[in-house]
Amino acid sequence: NAGVTQTPKFQVLKTGQSMTLQCAQDMNHNSMYWYRQDPGMGLRLIYYSASEGTTDKGEVPNGYNVSRLNKREFSLRLESAAPSQTSVYFCASSEGWGSRDTQYFGPGTRLTVL
Amino acid sequence: EDQVTQSPEALRLQEGESSSLNCSYTVSGLRGLFWYRQDPGKGPEFLFTLYSAGEEKEKERLKATLTKKESFLHITAPKPEDSATYLCAVSEGGADGLTFGKGTHLIIQP
Numbered sequence: 001n002a003g004v005t006q007t008p009k010f011q012v013l014k015t016g017q018s019m020t021l022q023c024a025q026d027m028n029h030n031s032m033y034w035y036r037q038d039p040g041m042g043l044r045l046i047y048y049s050a051s052e053g054t055t056d057k058g059e060v061p062n063g064y065n066v067s068r069l070n071k072r073e074f075s076l077r078l079e080s081a082a083p084s085q086t087s088v089y090f091c092a093s094s095e096g097w098g099s100r101d102t103q104y105f106g107p108g109t110r111l112t113v114l
Numbered sequence: 115e116d117q118v119t120q121s122p123e124a125l126r127l128q129e130g131e132s133s134s135l136n137c138s139y140t141v142s143g144l145r146g147l148f149w150y151r152q153d154p155g156k157g158p159e160f161l162f163t164l165y166s167a168g169e170e171k172e173k174e175r176l177k178a179t180l181t182k183k184e185s186f187l188h189i190t191a192p193k194p195e196d197s198a199t200y201l202c203a204v205s206e207g208g209a210d211g212l213t214f215g216k217g218t219h220l221i222i223q224p
Binding site for chain 2: 004033035040041042043044045048058059090100102103104105106107108
């Protein structure tokens with residue numbers, strides 16, 4: 001099992017450009033999450049999907065949209081990138097939707113917005 | 115006010131020198147406390163989940179404990195390969211993700 005995979009690994013954008021970060025998991029998990037990690041801060045939740053067909057906002061959703069394409073895939077879209085969105089983005093998944101379930105993380109996408 | 119506070123921010127130890135990392139939390143209804151290890155340029159790697167005060171879990175040189183207000187990650191006789199950032203996270207309920215601390219950057223010198 002590959003676990004949680006993310007593409008691309010690195011990306012450089014200019015202000016105003018758009019892009020989609022892709023995430024897939026092969027563990028048959030129901031819930032998926034997007035976090036961002038910035039220096040000096042803990043990981044912060046952007047959006048989550050408790051189950052296929054549902055998505056909800058997390059702590060820092062502004063400037064992002066998500067799509068739960070199917071049970072395996074959960075994408076994060078930046079419609080008009082801003083320098084404040086320079087960050088490392090992590091996707092995670094968990095078996096159930098309950099708060100006691102362990103989340104497993106992907107390797108991350110390092111995004112720079114110029 | 116941070117809900118999850120980790121201390122120290124950084125810790126440098128000699129190989130074999132045991133120590134503890136602290137994670138204090140202020141959430142009202144803790145459902146689970148999670149410890150992760152993160153190596154540079156990598157995603158967080160799951161270590162432990164603790165659910166109730168008094169619970170303890172061990173893995174190799176690491177032991178995690180939980181009280182009503184904090185958790186400790188004890189590292190016994192560490193090796194250089196234990197060098198990493200250790201992250202603590204809590205869950206309050208629902209499927210709305212984890213609240214993370216800022217991490218403790220641990221360096222083990224040979």
